[in-house]
Amino acid sequence: xxxxxxxxxxxxxxxxxxxxxxxxxxxxxxxxxxxxxxxxxxxxxxxxxxxxxxxxxxxxxxxxxxxxxxxxxxxxxxxxxxxxxxxxxxxxxxxxxxxxxxxxxxxxxxxxxxxxxxxxxxxxxxxxxxxxxxxxxxxxxxxxxxxxxxxxxxxxxxxxxxxxxxxxxxxxxxxxxxxxxxxxxxxxxxxxxxxxxxxxxxxxxxxxxxxxxxxxxxxxxxxxxxxxxxxxxxxxxxxxxxxxxxxxxxxxxxx
Amino acid sequence: xxxxxxxxxxxxxxxxxxxxxxxxxxxxxxxxxxxxxxxxxxxxxxxxxxxxxxxxxxxxxxxxxxxxxxxxxxxxxxxxxxxxxxxxxxxxxxxxxxxxxxxxxxxxxxxxxxxxxxxxxxxxxxxxxxxxxxxxxxxxxxxxxxxxxxxxxxxxxxxxxxxxxxxxxxxxxxxxxxxxxxxxxxxxxxxxxxxxxxxxxxxxxxxxxxxxxxxxxxxxxxxxxxxxxxxxxxxxxxxxxxxxxxxxxxxxxxxxxxxxxxxxxxxxxxxxxxxxxxxxxxxxxxxxxxxxxxxxxxxxxxxxxxxxxxxxxxxxxxxxxxxxxxxxxxxxxxxxx
Numbered sequence: 372x373x374x375x376x377x378x379x380x381x382x383x384x385x386x387x388x389x390x391x392x393x394x395x396x397x398x399x400x401x402x403x404x405x406x407x408x409x410x411x412x413x414x415x416x417x418x419x420x421x422x423x424x425x426x427x428x429x430x431x432x433x434x435x436x437x438x439x440x441x442x443x444x445x446x447x448x449x450x451x452x453x454x455x456x457x458x459x460x461x462x463x464x465x466x467x468x469x470x471x472x473x474x475x476x477x478x479x480x481x482x483x484x485x486x487x488x489x490x491x492x493x494x495x496x497x498x499x500x501x502x503x504x505x506x507x508x509x510x511x512x513x514x515x516x517x518x519x520x521x522x523x524x525x526x527x528x529x530x531x532x533x534x535x536x537x538x539x540x541x542x543x544x545x546x547x548x549x550x551x552x553x554x555x556x557x558x559x560x561x562x563x564x565x566x567x568x569x570x571x572x573x574x575x576x577x578x579x580x581x582x583x584x585x586x587x588x589x590x591x592x593x594x595x596x597x598x599x600x601x602x603x604x605x606x607x608x609x610x611x612x613x614x615x616x617x618x619x620x621x622x623x624x625x626x
Numbered sequence: 627x628x629x630x631x632x633x634x635x636x637x638x639x640x641x642x643x644x645x646x647x648x649x650x651x652x653x654x655x656x657x658x659x660x661x662x663x664x665x666x667x668x669x670x671x672x673x674x675x676x677x678x679x680x681x682x683x684x685x686x687x688x689x690x691x692x693x694x695x696x697x698x699x700x701x702x703x704x705x706x707x708x709x710x711x712x713x714x715x716x717x718x719x720x721x722x723x724x725x726x727x728x729x730x731x732x733x734x735x736x737x738x739x740x741x742x743x744x745x746x747x748x749x750x751x752x753x754x755x756x757x758x759x760x761x762x763x764x765x766x767x768x769x770x771x772x773x774x775x776x777x778x779x780x781x782x783x784x785x786x787x788x789x790x791x792x793x794x795x796x797x798x799x800x801x802x803x804x805x806x807x808x809x810x811x812x813x814x815x816x817x818x819x820x821x822x823x824x825x826x827x828x829x830x831x832x833x834x835x836x837x838x839x840x841x842x843x844x845x846x847x848x849x850x851x852x853x854x855x856x857x858x859x860x861x862x863x864x865x866x867x868x869x870x871x872x873x874x875x876x877x878x879x880x881x882x883x884x885x886x887x888x889x890x891x892x893x894x895x896x897x898x899x900x901x902x903x904x905x906x907x908x909x910x911x912x913x914x915x916x917x918x919x920x921x922x923x924x925x926x927x928x929x930x931x932x933x934x935x936x937x938x939x940x941x942x943x944x945x946x947x948x949x950x951x952x953x954x955x956x957x958x959x960x961x962x963x
Contacts, residue, residue, distance in 0.1 A: 384770065422854050446860030453855055459715045460850055460905035473848050474860025481844045481908055526859070 372398045372433045374419060374449065374530050374561060380427035381411065381418045381585070387426065388414040389585025398529055398561040401552060403572035403593065405565075406582035407606055412565045413534060415582065419563065420532055421445050432530075446474035450523035452533040455515040461506035464518050468494060468503075471525030486525075493521040497551065513544030520551060531555055533564035537571055549575040569597050569623050581605050599623070631909045634902035638916035642697070645923035649693045653931055655684050687822070695820040695828060696926040697919035699885045700895070702832040702877035704918020707892030708899070708911055709839050709874045712850040713867065714775055717900075721878040721892035724782040724871065728789035729758020730882040735796045735809045744819070747812075748827065748883040755879030761785055763871060774867075775853065814938030815886035817926050824884055831880035838873035839911060842866070846907035888939045890947030891922055897954055 375395040382388040389411040396402045404412050417423040419430055421437050430437040432448055440448070450471070462470075471493075472486035482490075494500045497517045502510055507518060516536060523531050536552070537545040552575040555562050566572055572579045572593055579596045581588040588605055589596050599612045602623060611624040651657045661677045665685045668675035675682055706721035714723065722728065733754025737747030762785045766778040793813075800806045839846070848861045849870065856863050878892075895918035896910065902917075903909040922939075925946065929937045 383772065417854065420854075420858055422857055442857060442862045443860040446858060449858070451855065451858035453852070456852075458851065459717065460712070460900075462847070462905055466847065466906050470848050470851070470859055473844070476844070478845065479841045 372529050372561070373431070374563075375431045376415070376419055376425070376428065377431060378428035379415070379418060379425045379430070381414045381423065381425055383414075383423070387585070389582070390427075392428075392582075392585075392587060394419070394580055394587075394590075396530065396561045396563050399556055399559050400578065401556045401562040401564070401576040403564055403566055403576035403579045404582060405567075405569060405572055405579055405605065406588075410583045411585040412582055414585075416532060416534060416563070416565055420449060420451050422451075443474045446526055446528075448528055449530045449532060450526040450528040452516075452519045452523045452531060452536060454534050454536075454538055455512055455519055457508055457515075461508040463503065464494070464499070464505050464507050464510065465490060465503040467507045467518055468522045468525050471522035474526060489525050489527070490521075493524040496524070497521050513540050513547070516540060516544065516548060517551070520548075524555075528560070530561040530563065533562070535565050535567065537566060537568065545571070552576075569602055573597055573621065573623075597623070631903050634899075634909070634913055635916070637902055638899070638913045638920070641920035642916045642923070643920075645920040645927075646693065646697075649696065649923045649927045650685060650689055652927055653684075653689065655680070655688075657681055657684060661685075691822045691825055692817050692820045692926065693923065694825055695817050695884060696922045698825075698828055698832050699817070699881040699888065700891055700922025701915040701919040702836065702881045703888065703892035703922075704895035704899070704914040705836050705839055705911060706874040706878045706881075707918075708896040708907070708914045709846060709870050710892075711896055712846045712907060713870050713874075714779060715850050715852075716779075717897065718893070719779075720889065721874060722786075722882075722887075722889075723779060724762045724875065725758035725786045725789060726755040726875050726878040727882050727887050727889075728786045728793070730755035730879055731813055731887055732758075732789050732792045732796070734812050734883070734886070735793055735800070738805050738808050738812065739796050739800055741805075748824075751883035752827075752831075752879045755882055756875060758785060758789060759871065759875040759879075763868070773853075811938065812886045813940070815888040815940035815943075816929070816936060816938055817885050818930065818936050820884065828880050828884045831876045835873040835875075835877035835880075836915065838869065839877075842870065842873075843908040843911050846870070846911070850907075885939065888922070888943055890943040890951075891918055891925075894947050894950060894954075895921055897951075901954075 373395055376392060379392040380387060380390045381392065392415060406412050414423065418425050468490040469482045469486060472482050472489060494503055497520060499514060499517050502514060536548050540548060549571060552562055552564060576593050578591060579593045580590045581596065583605055589601055599610050602610045608625060613622050613624065650662050651659060661681045662685060664677045665675050665682050703721050710719045710721055710723055711717050730751040733750035734747050737750040762782045766781040769777050771777040797806060797809055800809060845861060845866060848856050848859050849866060853863055896914045898917050899910050899914035903913045925939060925942050929939050929942050
């Protein structure tokens with residue numbers, strides 16, 4: 372299955388953020404969206420999620436127009452992992468994950484025994500089953516990000532879209548989230564995430580999509596697209612590239 | 627912070643049951659527990675009561691309607707407050723956030739100004755509440771903001787201020803000897819004038835709105851998340867928001883039309899309920915309803931027994947609600963549990 376934006380003009384009612392954008396994501400692959408602040412990453416992400424309506428062009432999923440798919444069915448196809456935040460009410464971790472099952476029930480239903488089983492399974496999968504009865508407000512930022520990932524998986528979607536999943540996480544948790552993203556693709560999900568760190572794209576993504584001022588600068592396999600020259604051009608800042616002598620892995624340093 | 631649902635629900639039921647007993651037995655004409663049980667049992671079984679006729683009158687005709695009204699109004703305000711706090715993702719929101727009370731108040735003072743009689747005043751209050759919230763909703767939607775929730779609240783504040791000016795104008799124009807005291811009394815809230823004929827027009831809308839909110843209790847959980855998240859979890863936020871606002875406004879307007887303006891109940895009861903059973907709405911809604919009903923029963927009993935004259939409910943709920951709320955704030959700084 373493919374999630375694709377075709378000739379998208381994206382933006383809000385009062386201004387256009389980007390034009391003629393084409394992007395495609397297949398199940399089983401990871402696409403990283405990179406670019407400077409205000410370049411349209413979040414707007415593109417929200418358009419692909421169906422939160423924002425494209426001003427021109429169309430978002431297609433499995434050959435169907437997203438606009439013609441009900442909001443409930445969308446939630447069973449695409450899951451969204453927002454940046455971890457502290458909510459108003461201190462729901463338990465289990466309740467937060469169960470909210471991912473909402474689209475599998477009807478308007479009046481509460482989570483079923485099956486829903487609870489799915490929630491328990493995804494919590495187990497991320498190794499946070501012991502957090503289930505804790506208030507979501509009282510766990511660490513890294514744990515919160517994992518809980519939101521678990522909630523997304525509880526939706527049993529084809530695609531998972533993450534907005535800066537590593538922002539505000541410590542170094543160790545950044546690595547953990549990278550590994551979980553790879554695991555999602557390994558399990559057959561299509562994954563799209565935005566990031567400010569090209570190294571995270573190198574680490575977790577198959578392809579990268581570079582966006583600046585609403586314009587696609589480059590797109591392709593991370594190894595080919597993420598070069599020193601292109602990153603310097605993308606961010607208009609000097610970049611240094613390091614290569615590990617043993618593994619041959621590369622990494623970038625800003626400044 | 628995971629508290630048991632069953633223990634919490636039993637405590638809430640206990641509060642309501644105790645409130646019922648106190649409300650029926652305490653007052654200028656004391657009724658013993660045995661007499662109360664006898665009168666109520668005789669109604670259920672149909673056999674004649676052995677209690678004096680005066681006791682029967684007090685229980686069934688004087689206190690009965692008032693007690694039922696207090697339970698319904700308290701429960702209605704609590705459920706509406708719970709729903710609005712979730713919908714607006716803000717634990718400081720009360721049922722009148724969108725102007726239901728101000729609209730109802732303007733309707734009521736207009737009814738008094740035009741000497742419409744009880745039914746006319748209550749009808750105008752009910753319609754006033756609905757019209758005010760409808761106006762807020764339509765204006766808020768027309769503004770097409772990126773944050774519809776924030777705009778809705780701000781529109782509510784603005785329209786509320788305008789309605790307040792309208793109320794002020796009617797009071798200014800009112801006859802200071804007959805109409806103005808009636809308006810003041812109504813605006814402070816009271817169940818003193820409640821009769822059996824008030825119960826049906828109150829029960830209908832309250833039951834309808836409450837059933838809708840209880841049915842949507844799981845979706846209320848999701849609606850308390852940011853708009854984008856709720857939608858990507860599969861919730862059509864627009865239609866659902868209208869439904870919740872409509873249901874909560876229905877119960878609020880019906881309550882305010884019967885009792886006048888009673889603040890604090892819709893704010894305090896959901897907090898108490900959260901402290902008992904946590905923030906999960908399927909647990910919270912029934913618990914808040916029971917606590918709201920019980921709470922207003924105690925307040926109303928106090929209102930008619932604490933002083934030689936009736937103390938307006940709005941004043942009592944504020945006097946009790948304010949220190950209680952400060953105490954609550956002190957204990958819950960870390961989290962809106």
